[in-house]
């Protein structure tokens with residue numbers, strides 16, 4: 001049974017006249033891994049700060065584990081672990097010493113034992129007696145995760161957790177997050193602009209641009225909504241004359257694009273076998289046939305580009321002419 005653990009209703013934040021977060025509505029279920037995606041300045045960090053009760057919303061409400069974050073920030077801290085994009089530790093202390101110290105500060109009983117347990121859980125067992133000043137960024141992020149986990153939170157919020165880690169480190173770190181979510185039923189909110197990584201681990205994503213949540217859902221749902229005019233795309237490579245006009249007469253075909261590298265055919269249904277038969281019958285020498293599936297990259301690009309176009313048209317309309325005049329003619 002799905003149970004929202006994070007509820008955001010009409011959340012808005014102004015910094016002076018700048019609307020950093022604009023009327024955000026979002027609900028995240030217990031045990032979900034949710035990815036907040038967006039370019040720099042989109043409003044991700046501001047949203048996280050409001051969820052943690054560290055900055056006051058201008059209007060709206062953020063509730064986490066049943067607690068209103070702006071009214072009761074201290075109880076929120078007990079339930080929610082936050083890992084900022086740059087975690088700091090005492091370089092001259094070992095990982096175990098750092099974590100034990102944090103455990104004691106948080107009043108955790110048998111802090112050293114708990115610290116050992118956590119370090120093992122995040123894969124730092126062999127390095128626990130090394131000074132953290134010698135740690136790589138990937139190791140520091142693992143230690144940051146142990147620092148969050150030692151407080152036994154119900155929700156963890158990670159701001160750009162994989163920034164600056166090498167590809168193997170990223171893969172391992174994401175696998176660890178996924179494992180923690182499964183084993184402990186943890187809810188994880190993760191902000192990032194590394195789309196491939198987010199796509200691998202998140203159950204759902206939210207796309208933020210200019211303070212607004214433009215879309216949310218799982219990658220397949222977003223792709224289906226966004227590319228519904230022509231959800232099937234097949235790429236054919238090879239040599240010979242492309243039977244373009246015949247392809248366009250086939251049922252459900254929307255578009256044929258021929259480049260030096262490949263022929264790309266988009267349509268409303270999957271007619272790959274018919275296409276292959278047609279190409280072969282017309283003497284086209286096929287070397288590969290590939291069905292394309294839309295990933296987060298394409299989805300993000302679509303939303304982002306549409307939003308930029310909209311902003312440009314808004315700016316033009318508010319420049320020389322009155323907004324109200326153009327408002328009537330705006331199609332979007």
Ligand SMILES: Nc1ncnc2c1ncn2[C@@H]1O[C@H](COP(=O)(O)OP(=O)(O)OP(=O)(O)O)[C@@H](O)[C@H]1O
Pocket residue numbers: 015018020038039040041042043044045046047
């Ligand atoms: N304390 C502040 N005072 C004034 N403006 C701020 C403040 N914090 C953020 N902003 C502005 O609010 C907008 C949203 O910023 P925010 O940091 O939430 O975005 P972000 O999506 O987290 O980006 P990044 O990935 O760069 O951290 C930006 O235009 C930023 O300049």
